[in-house]
Amino acid sequence: MIPFKKLVLIVLLVSFLGCDDNENTIIDPITTIGTITVDFNHYWGSEKITSADFNTTTFTNENNDIQTISKLKYLISNLTLHKANGESLKLNDYYLVDLAGLNSNTSITVSDVPVGNYSSVSFTFGFNEADNIEGAYLDLNSASWNWPAMLGGGYHFMQFEGKYGTTGTENPYAYHMGTARVSTDVFEQNFFDVSINGFIMGEETSTEIKMDISEWFKNPYTWDLSVYSTPLMTNYDAQLLMNQNGQSVFSLGVVN
Amino acid sequence: MLKRIKIISLIFIFSSCSETGIETYTAYSPTPSPLNIPQIFASTILPPIQSIDNPQTEEGVQLGRKLFFDTILSVDDSQSCASCHSPENAFTDTDRFSEGIDGILGNRNSMPLFNMAWNYDNKFFWDGRSFGLEKQALEPVIDPIEMHNTWSNAVLSLQNDLEYPQLFFDAFGTLVIDSLLVTKAISQFERTLISSNSRFDKHLLGEITLTASELNGFNVFMDETKGDCFHCHGSQNNPLWTDNNFHNNGLDATFLDLGLGIITGDPNDNGKFKSPSLRNLKFTAPFMHDGRFASLDDVINHYSEGLINSLTIDPLMKSVNDGGVQLSATDKIDLKAFLLSLSDDEFINNPDFQAPN
Numbered sequence: 001m002i003p004f005k006k007l008v009l010i011v012l013l014v015s016f017l018g019c020d021d022n023e024n025t026i027i028d029p030i031t032t033i034g035t036i037t038v039d040f041n042h043y044w045g046s047e048k049i050t051s052a053d054f055n056t057t058t059f060t061n062e063n064n065d066i067q068t069i070s071k072l073k074y075l076i077s078n079l080t081l082h083k084a085n086g087e088s089l090k091l092n093d094y095y096l097v098d099l100a101g102l103n104s105n106t107s108i109t110v111s112d113v114p115v116g117n118y119s120s121v122s123f124t125f126g127f128n129e130a131d132n133i134e135g136a137y138l139d140l141n142s143a144s145w146n147w148p149a150m151l152g153g154g155y156h157f158m159q160f161e162g163k164y165g166t167t168g169t170e171n172p173y174a175y176h177m178g179t180a181r182v183s184t185d186v187f188e189q190n191f192f193d194v195s196i197n198g199f200i201m202g203e204e205t206s207t208e209i210k211m212d213i214s215e216w217f218k219n220p221y222t223w224d225l226s227v228y229s230t231p232l233m234t235n236y237d238a239q240l241l242m243n244q245n246g247q248s249v250f251s252l253g254v255v256n
Numbered sequence: 257m258l259k260r261i262k263i264i265s266l267i268f269i270f271s272s273c274s275e276t277g278i279e280t281y282t283a284y285s286p287t288p289s290p291l292n293i294p295q296i297f298a299s300t301i302l303p304p305i306q307s308i309d310n311p312q313t314e315e316g317v318q319l320g321r322k323l324f325f326d327t328i329l330s331v332d333d334s335q336s337c338a339s340c341h342s343p344e345n346a347f348t349d350t351d352r353f354s355e356g357i358d359g360i361l362g363n364r365n366s367m368p369l370f371n372m373a374w375n376y377d378n379k380f381f382w383d384g385r386s387f388g389l390e391k392q393a394l395e396p397v398i399d400p401i402e403m404h405n406t407w408s409n410a411v412l413s414l415q416n417d418l419e420y421p422q423l424f425f426d427a428f429g430t431l432v433i434d435s436l437l438v439t440k441a442i443s444q445f446e447r448t449l450i451s452s453n454s455r456f457d458k459h460l461l462g463e464i465t466l467t468a469s470e471l472n473g474f475n476v477f478m479d480e481t482k483g484d485c486f487h488c489h490g491s492q493n494n495p496l497w498t499d500n501n502f503h504n505n506g507l508d509a510t511f512l513d514l515g516l517g518i519i520t521g522d523p524n525d526n527g528k529f530k531s532p533s534l535r536n537l538k539f540t541a542p543f544m545h546d547g548r549f550a551s552l553d554d555v556i557n558h559y560s561e562g563l564i565n566s567l568t569i570d571p572l573m574k575s576v577n578d579g580g581v582q583l584s585a586t587d588k589i590d591l592k593a594f595l596l597s598l599s600d601d602e603f604i605n606n607p608d609f610q611a612p613n
Contacts, residue, residue: 055524070570071571103377135300135493138300138302141300141301141493142301142376143499144486144487144490144491144494146486146491146493146494148479149478150478151480159487171577172569172570172573173571174572176480230571233480234479234481
């Protein structure tokens with residue numbers, strides 16, 4: 001029997017030696033599991049946008065309106081990796097991306113992801129009909145992310161706000177997206193599915209999902225803020241145009 | 257490296273020594289008293305923030321209650337927390353600016369106190385400057401325009417009191433009082449101040465039916481083309497009736513009080529204040545951070561036609577260029593009726609929340 005104290009010393013010694021041993025980490029040849037970090041990064045064209053740009057940086061949209069951004073928050077769900085052979089792996093159920101300074105939420109890390117070649121990445125912008133259940137998610141309720149029942153209920157897909165026009169005479173815009181109301185008590189699903197390029201997954205992989213914010217105002221509809229600024233949640237046409245323009249905002253960015 | 261191991265094993269030995277040391281002293285056993293989470297919250301929002309190093313106990317809550325209502329914390333024994341946070345006013349007061357012990361007025365309206373354990377960001381005061389209730393409670397005692405005491409003096413008064421040392425022992429296992437323990441006890445009491453029995457809560461639970469006017473008022477509140485209040489003030493799915501976030505809701509063109517901007521130093525935060533909960537408005541007038549509105553009608557008229565533009569006004573004050581959301585006379589009446597249905601008479605009359613004996 002080794003006395004307890006000595007055992008503690010030995011254990012400590014071993015762990016200290018372990019610390020010094022970093023460079024010689026042996027790669028286990030049969031490891032097939034890795035950790036993936038998915039970063040949601042935001043651009044206006046090629047210019048990267050963070051919350052530091054909020055309120056101050058001005059952008060010129062496709063319609064030549066000058067605008068600022070003060071909030072960009074959106075929900076994605078069922079983030080999934082796909083293999084060419086049809087296998088798929090869901091990384092998470094839903095995630096509220098939020099660019100706001102201190103509480104920013106723009107990155108998902110998942111361990112236990114098999115390494116290998118993934119042919120595409122998909123997710124839903126917002127919630128699909130089955131997931132968009134009124135009041136069902138306590139964290140989203142706590143974040144006041146609900147979409148009014150009179151508009152079909154469930155949750156917001158996006159809250160994107162700021163001002164447009166020349167300083168001093170700006171007008172606010174509130175590009176809020178969710179279920180579309182056709183008429184009283186008649187609603188239309190308004191989520192869309194996004195599929196972007198895949199990548200090769202290693203033991204530590206970080207991938208960037210890029211949102212080009214300018215696309216929300218560009219393609220196919222040249223967004224005119226003087227027509228559609230606010231209220232937009234109740235505006236069926238605006239909701240549909242958001243859906244169309246949203247389809248081209250995401251792409252795969254840097255992978256390493 | 258060997259030296260380090262020696263030090264570590266020494267620490268091991270010391271810590272085992274001190275453990276036995278504590279055991280011989282331990283003769284107190286406070287009764288755990290976890291927060292009672294109302295069904296209406298449990299079914300909609302995340303659990304309250306628990307303070308890991310300040311668990312709720314019966315003894316702690318009772319001590320906190322006594323301290324909250326005791327003038328002993330002020331320098332001249334004239335003012336308690338309850339002087340500005342009175343139960344009958346949902347723990348605020350009726351003054352526009354509260355008077356401190358020297359008769360000096362502050363520049364902000366006192367805040368009602370309830371459901372604070374659900375303030376997930378844990379930022380307190382109108383400008384969010386205090387992180388956590390325990391930190392918050394350090395301020396009023398020494399604030400020169402509030403209780404104007406020093407902590408060493410307040411602690412001395414408590415230590416010399418006939419009852420307090422024993423009560424601190426019962427709550428925290430020590431006869432030696434310090435400011436930290438005082439704020440811990442007060443915070444425990446404050447966390448028990450839960451309001452969840454308004455008419456609207458009972459309506460959600462299916463216990464009562466609201467009037468047609470109240471129900472229409474709720475629709476005005478939720479309708480983006482009418483009140484559009486829910487983005488900042490909660491909904492049936494967030495029955496805190498606040499987002500606990502900071503906004504400029506269009507009160508002024510320029511700011512005497514910079515609000516959040518003082519704390520962050522960011523001019524884009526100037527004029528932003530924490531959205532207050534809309535619970536208990538029946539008891540909490542006057543309204544806004546500076547108490548400028550004496551009545552709910554004034555508040556509703558502000559959002560309807562009194563909005564004032566400024567650099568940092570929230571885009572959700574979307575009708576600012578028309579002066580506001582332009583509610584009809586009926587919608588105003590109904591909105592007010594709905595807002596008042598969020599008031600909780602049981603809360604203000606709860607015997608557990610009144611001054612002890």
